[in-house]
Amino acid sequence: MKPFQYVEVSSVDAAIRALPADASMEKYRREVMLKAGGIDLLDQMKERMLEPDRLVSLRGAEAELRGIKADGGALRIGALTTLAELAKNPLVKERFPALAEAAGSAANPQIRNVATVGGNLCQRPRCWYFRNSEFHCLKKGGDVCFAKEGESQYHAVFGAGPSYIVHPSNLGPAAAAVGAEFHIRGSKGSRVVRGEEFFVLPEVNVMAENVLNADEILTEVRIPDGIRRSAHYEIRDKQVYAWPLVAATSVLMEDGWKVVLGAVAPVPWRARQTETILGSRPITAALAAEAAEAAVVGAAPLRHNQYKLQLIKVAVRRSLMKAAGMEVPA
Numbered sequence: 001m002k003p004f005q006y007v008e009v010s011s012v013d014a015a016i017r018a019l020p021a022d023a024s025m026e027k028y029r030r031e032v033m034l035k036a037g038g039i040d041l042l043d044q045m046k047e048r049m050l051e052p053d054r055l056v057s058l059r060g061a062e063a064e065l066r067g068i069k070a071d072g073g074a075l076r077i078g079a080l081t082t083l084a085e086l087a088k089n090p091l092v093k094e095r096f097p098a099l100a101e102a103a104g105s106a107a108n109p110q111i112r113n114v115a116t117v118g119g120n121l122c123q124r125p126r127c128w129y130f131r132n133s134e135f136h137c138l139k140k141g142g143d144v145c146f147a148k149e150g151e152s153q154y155h156a157v158f159g160a161g162p163s164y165i166v167h168p169s170n171l172g173p174a175a176a177a178v179g180a181e182f183h184i185r186g187s188k189g190s191r192v193v194r195g196e197e198f199f200v201l202p203e204v205n206v207m208a209e210n211v212l213n214a215d216e217i218l219t220e221v222r223i224p225d226g227i228r229r230s231a232h233y234e235i236r237d238k239q240v241y242a243w244p245l246v247a248a249t250s251v252l253m254e255d256g257w258k259v260v261l262g263a264v265a266p267v268p269w270r271a272r273q274t275e276t277i278l279g280s281r282p283i284t285a286a287l288a289a290e291a292a293e294a295a296v297v298g299a300a301p302l303r304h305n306q307y308k309l310q311l312i313k314v315a316v317r318r319s320l321m322k323a324a325g326m327e328v329p330a
Contacts, residue, residue: 002051010060012185012219018056019215021187025207026141028214034058036080036116039107040123047133049140058217065118065219068092073225079118079218083171084109086117096223098230098249098323102174105234108241118218121172121182121198122210125165125266126243127155138163138206152302154245157309159265163202164302166263167209168243172199173262174232176270177249178223186216196260199267209266228252231323234262235311246308248295248315250323256280259316261295264308271295274316283324292317 009015020031032054035041044050058065058080065080068089075096077086086092087104106112106120129135129146136142147155147164155164175198182198184191198210212218229252234244247262248271257278259271273294281287292313299309318328 005054075223083112098232101232106170173249173260173268176268177251177260181222183220233319246311248319250319273297288320
């Protein structure tokens with residue numbers, strides 16, 4: 001690991017001042033980077049994927065960035081709130097169970113006690129070509145996505161091209177499904193990005209997975225009122241310390257069902273055909289099965305990930321049944 005300067009700040013404003021204003025994201029990753037829990041960041045630094053000159057720790061700004069608060073019928077979640085805190089919070093478990101389930105499924109207990117909400121939402125892809133220093137892929141400024149013709153078992157079946165990564169966030173599908181608002185602060189002021197608009201497809205910006213600029217910080221995630229039922233369901237190779245092969249979050253809003261898939265696209269992916277079939281109808285086993293079949297419409301699997309289509313159907317069906325309070329097979 002390259003030597004670096006470690007800086008602690010006591011406020012969000014101080015952290016923003018420490019970032020390079022008007023810099024490209026590439027320059028930000030070379031010169032100065034923010035550290036929250038540091039789970040993904042330190043992995044990349046150990047592999048020399050990232051070699052910043054300076055790390056700016058946000059731990060001194062916990063008073064501004066950590067905690068879960070009710071705001072009328074809505075919920076405010078600080079970006080430094082840990083996944084363990086989110087998973088165990090009684091208010092979240094009662095009113096927004098999909099979020100608690102998604103947070104509680106990540107990695108293992110040790111990591112959940114350190115990893116943060118903001119870090120989980122903003123982590124970089126886990127593609128083995130992207131994480132391997134021997135491959136100068138599109139995500140690192142190269143000319144080729146090696147997964148397209150190479151090993152593609154864990155790659156995208158929706159929304160891909162020119163890069164075929166899947167978004168690695170456990171919280172991403174749940175946050176998108178519940179219509180979360182992402183509160184962002186930077187050197188030019190504050191802004192709010194709604195729902196799925198926070199995440200970015202490779203065709204829009206192949207070098208990034210979200211809309212954050214180099215001088216901006218995700219400070220808070222706000223969950224709106226109006227969620228009647230929700231559930232999150234993941235399928236993985238093993239139950240601990242593994243990223244999901246497929247995930248699905250199903251949410252009943254005031255205007256109908258919303259279903260968002262995870263680990264199948266470069267962004268949390270709306271299953272719009274499924275939502276059209278569901279409308280606002282009460283879930284039955286037959287309706288859940290019919291809606292699940294529609295979830296794979298438009299999929300374009302690569303050579304090695306055709307199996308994901310069946311897993312998508314299973315995850316969607318079970319997340320709908322779970323949200324409806326029905327018995328779900330083990």
